[in-house]
Amino acid sequence: MSEPLRADAARNRAAILRATEELLTSSHPRQISMEQVAAAANVGKGTVFHRFGSRDGLLHELMRERARDLEIAITTGPPPLGEGAPPRARLLAFLTAVVEVVARNKGLLAALGTGAPGAGAPKQEPREEHPVYRSWHGHISRLVHERRPDLDADMLAHVFLATVHSEPILNALERGDGDRLDRTLRDLVTGLMPE
Amino acid sequence: MSEPLRADAARNRAAILRATEELLTSSHPRQISMEQVAAAANVGKGTVFHRFGSRDGLLHELMRERARDLEIAITTGPPPLGEGAPPRARLLAFLTAVVEVVARNKGLLAALGTGAPGAGAPKQEPREEHPVYRSWHGHISRLVHERRPDLDADMLAHVFLATVHSEPILNALERGDGDRLDRTLRDLVTGLMPE
């Protein structure tokens, strides 16, 4: 899928990601400059851009990393996250897991969701969806459809995920209200998928 | 509440707001620079800042304007938006109206929801909520609580509003999927507030 990196490149890549995580624990993504990241990783700014292309690319990649465990859990792990449990249980487990991942990553997802297209050219495309978002959306959508094929599973999945894009909710999570959100989502799902 | 503006100031204020709306119809808020706004309104950049304080202030004020009609409708208008109808009907009518307002205003709300605190100082407060958001949140929260005092109305209201913060959903709205979203929200509310 991708050429292996040279030893120094791999080292720097890891250092940059680690430094970004580090900075992320103490600041909102919007306040972290690429220069800060480069400095914290002990590399030149150019290196950061060479590897990740852009600010969004870096955040994007970091998110990918953070989401990997969950991805594995739902595809090859045991129920209720993995296959085997009924859709409703899987959905509830998944939403709980997503809330947990997002809570641990503050505004990362939110920052990702907000990117402007490139140059000044009249590129007006809605911007490609983030792979992690796509994966999560597909999973929710599939589970909902399985149990309630009469609903608009696609839109419903977007609505559920919107939750973790919302700044007020992110703030609530930061205050430790993760379980409140969890219970609320549970109530919503239960309303839609009884039993 | 506020001193009346001088004639020229009022004229320019209106021109700036109108120019911003104009630009907003053809671009995402993030790509509109204050310089563009100033140019489009035929005023100096300084004037824009003098009147609105900041980029956020301008967007903020514009949103306020856009939300005014809805505000009036729910406080003094006829049912089902205004008082008189049962909570469920009022909530459904309100959500439909919100979707409609947001659909007509693209990412305005989304752009508002995303602001970083000020200077470099370690000001880490969660940032004050937008008045329009607060008003909408309070309204939803009250209606939910009236019918289902057992639920976490506060969090639930955040979840409903998160919907209009989400970029994928905003894109869907732009594609004319407003009624799909509307139906989906209706399903969610119905699941929670049956009858």
Add this chain to the structure above:
DNA sequence: CCGTAAGTTGACTATCGGTCCACTTTACGG
């Protein structure tokens, strides 16, 4: 070893939000 492709770097550019202050316009009391 050596050639070379990959990687590194920080000075440089472009852009943009926001500030500042000298200048202009308006409102209004006399």
Add this chain to the structure above:
DNA sequence: CCGTAAAGTGGACCGATAGTCAACTTACGG
């Protein structure tokens, strides 16, 4: 009317920051 002070105006300027680039360094297969 007119003089004046308060309000408003505008654009040069500043600091920050995402992203570029061309010269330089390094890893590594043969």
